[in-house]
Amino acid sequence: MSENPAPTPMRLLTPAEAVEILGDVSILNAWGAWKIELLYVHIRRTVRCRPEDVAAQIFRNTMLPNKLKIFRIGG
Numbered sequence: 001m002s003e004n005p006a007p008t009p010m011r012l013l014t015p016a017e018a019v020e021i022l023g024d025v026s027i028l029n030a031w032g033a034w035k036i037e038l039l040y041v042h043i044r045r046t047v048r049c050r051p052e053d054v055a056a057q058i059f060r061n062t063m064l065p066n067k068l069k070i071f072r073i074g075g
Contacts, residue, residue: 012041012048021054036061 018038019025031038039053 011051012043013051013054015047015049018049018054021051022058031057031061 013021015028019028022028028038030036036057038049038057040047040049
């Protein structure tokens, strides 16, 4: 007989905790401005995200040094 174990609670991050992982609130704001979708969950009036989704977004947006573009202003 197979039994379904009780679901384990999932750790969800607040926006402030996500910023701690990212290092700067401007990164989270830039992702929103650039339409980079970070998966999130609405719980009542709060927004939460999974730590693995933050890590996956960091991985997807990591650039190799030879792909880095340098922009010059005024020239």
